[in-house]
Amino acid sequence: xxxxxxxxxxxxxxxxxxxxxxxxxxxxxxxxxxxxxxxxxxxxxxxxxxxxxxxxxxxxxxxxxxxxxxxxxxxxxxxxxxxxxxxxxxxxxxxxxxxxxxxxxxxxxxxxxxxxxxxxxxxxxxxxxxxxxxxxxxxxxxxxxxxxxxxxxxxxxxxxxxxxxxxxxxxxxxxxxxxxxxxxxxxxxxxxxxxxxxxxxxxxxxxxxxxxxxxxxxxxxxxxxxxxxxxxxxxxxxxxxxxxxxxxxxxxxxxxxxxxxxxxxxxxxxxxxxxxxxxxxxxxxxxxxxxxxxxxxxxxxxxxxxxxxxxxxxxxxxxxxxxxxxxxxxxxxxxxxxxxxxxxxxxxxxxxxxxxxxxxxxxxxxxxxxxxxxxxxxxxxxxxxxxxxxxxxxxxxxxxxxxxxxxxxxxxxxxxxxxxxxxxxxxxxxxxxxxxxxxxxxxxxxxxxxxxxxxxxxxxxxxxxxxxxxxxxxxxxxxxxxxxxxxxxxxxx
Numbered sequence: 001x002x003x004x005x006x007x008x009x010x011x012x013x014x015x016x017x018x019x020x021x022x023x024x025x026x027x028x029x030x031x032x033x034x035x036x037x038x039x040x041x042x043x044x045x046x047x048x049x050x051x052x053x054x055x056x057x058x059x060x061x062x063x064x065x066x067x068x069x070x071x072x073x074x075x076x077x078x079x080x081x082x083x084x085x086x087x088x089x090x091x092x093x094x095x096x097x098x099x100x101x102x103x104x105x106x107x108x109x110x111x112x113x114x115x116x117x118x119x120x121x122x123x124x125x126x127x128x129x130x131x132x133x134x135x136x137x138x139x140x141x142x143x144x145x146x147x148x149x150x151x152x153x154x155x156x157x158x159x160x161x162x163x164x165x166x167x168x169x170x171x172x173x174x175x176x177x178x179x180x181x182x183x184x185x186x187x188x189x190x191x192x193x194x195x196x197x198x199x200x201x202x203x204x205x206x207x208x209x210x211x212x213x214x215x216x217x218x219x220x221x222x223x224x225x226x227x228x229x230x231x232x233x234x235x236x237x238x239x240x241x242x243x244x245x246x247x248x249x250x251x252x253x254x255x256x257x258x259x260x261x262x263x264x265x266x267x268x269x270x271x272x273x274x275x276x277x278x279x280x281x282x283x284x285x286x287x288x289x290x291x292x293x294x295x296x297x298x299x300x301x302x303x304x305x306x307x308x309x310x311x312x313x314x315x316x317x318x319x320x321x322x323x324x325x326x327x328x329x330x331x332x333x334x335x336x337x338x339x340x341x342x343x344x345x346x347x348x349x350x351x352x353x354x355x356x357x358x359x360x361x362x363x364x365x366x367x368x369x370x371x372x373x374x375x376x377x378x379x380x381x382x383x384x385x386x387x388x389x390x391x392x393x394x395x396x397x398x399x400x401x402x403x404x405x406x407x408x409x410x411x412x413x414x415x416x417x418x419x420x421x422x423x424x425x426x427x428x429x430x431x432x433x434x435x436x437x438x439x440x441x442x443x444x445x446x447x448x449x450x451x452x453x454x455x456x457x458x459x460x461x462x463x464x465x466x467x468x469x470x471x472x473x474x475x476x477x478x479x480x481x482x483x484x485x486x487x488x489x490x491x492x493x
Contacts, residue, residue, distance in 0.1 A: 033327065037061070038118075040072060042306075044310060047304065057102050065170035067192060091108060092108035093297075128249075133145070146161075151230055155231055189314055221328075222266045224268050227241075233260060238256075265351070318371070322389065387482055391423065404491070413459065415472075417474065422478075432473075441460065455470070
């Protein structure tokens with residue numbers, strides 16, 4: 001009886017110890033994703049940065065470039081930099097508490113070392129040649145004016161119309177990032193304009209020559225929340241976009257005069273993201289509000305009513321780490337929306353959201369919001385008191401990468417997720433669904449009992465070279481409920 005009691009005590013001690021261990025959310029089979037953030041720190045950028053920092057252990061942040069942009073801020077206004085610094089300083093205050101949950105979160109000094117000032121200000125593209133602005137931006141009334149805007153006044157040699165060098169601390173630092181011996185893709189998130197990014201490309205090309213420049217370009221994957229200044233002409237034709245896509249560039253006119261270069265990938269988000277900021281539709285509710293966020297520590301108290309318009313630029317990376325999508329294939333759909341190829345006039349790996357329903361962003365908002373609300377609790381609760389993502393295990397594969405299966409017509413496949421589990425011991429629920437919008441098979445095919453952990457499916461006789469996308473959601477019953485995914489792409493042999 002004594003030995004039995006010792007065994008029970010030992011088990012309980014081990015169980016409690018496991019519950020109190022720091023949460024290591026980094027998926028074991030996915031390496032960190034290299035990222036660059038280009039931000040103008042306008043009304044919604046700060047909120048997006050706050051959310052990003054709660055997931056920052058999943059990324060190698062190579063650079064965050066803060067660049068003023070008109071009409072929000074003049075070139076000598078310290079507002080954008082001060083806002084960025086206030087958030088990083090708040091992060092520093094919270095970091096000891098946050099690292100109880102995720103010890104791999106980057107240090108304050110690491111973030112400061114890669115945060116640099118870009119050169120500004122160039123007007124936002126759709127106002128380029130109106131030459132003035134007077135209106136409300138969020139809670140500020142802004143009046144601003146400028147002269148006509150030409151590409152070569154801002155990119156290249158010499159000084160800007162403000163008399164400042166076109167190079168900046170930010171563009172110089174990006175050149176160093178481009179020079180790194182790292183074959184991983186670099187995911188550049190354009191929350192604001194691309195001026196510092198393009199000036200860095202200009203300098204890299206000049207410094208290293210055409211061959212090295214052409215080797216660099218395929219590594220660069222740009223996600224543009226709109227294209228917000230005229231420097232887009234360096235990597236895409238403004239006129240073609242105006243003529244052949246849903247892009248609206250207002251009064252901007254092409255002034256580059258040269259053929260654009262082809263980046264490794266471009267994703268142009270033309271409007272779905274507005275749902276994270278505002279909408280005039282009846283019954284609209286912002287996905288996340290200050291009332292939901294404030295009160296969870298110093299960063300949360302900076303979170304305001306400006307929305308999170310830039311958050312989709314990294315949501316698709318987060319959902320890839322949770323198993324929903326391959327971040328190298330934006331046509332699959334993700335927490336950051338779904339994209340389609342721009343068409344024959346554009347490079348093969350250029351995509352947009354122009355002909356994609358906004359529902360392809362909205363459908364994931366509940367899961368993305370629960371995830372963020374849960375991470376906010378890291379700031380005020382201890383490990384063991386905060387929910388953790390369930391682990392989706394498919395056919396004994398514990399990874400998160402998209403599973404691709406080549407099968408013969410009529411072949412029977414068994415997809416078994418019964419080994420999935422929750423690290424907190426919560427009940428888990430399964431939901432299988434065919435992601436029609438992502439696949440290419442037009443025939444009739446649906447999974448069986450969507451709530452069953454096991455699916456036994458028969459490959460359609462006419463599948464051919466088409467794809468069927470099946471998505472498994474494994475959802476826990478904790479507070480807030482969290483979800484992990486596995487996607488299976490079935491193709492004919």
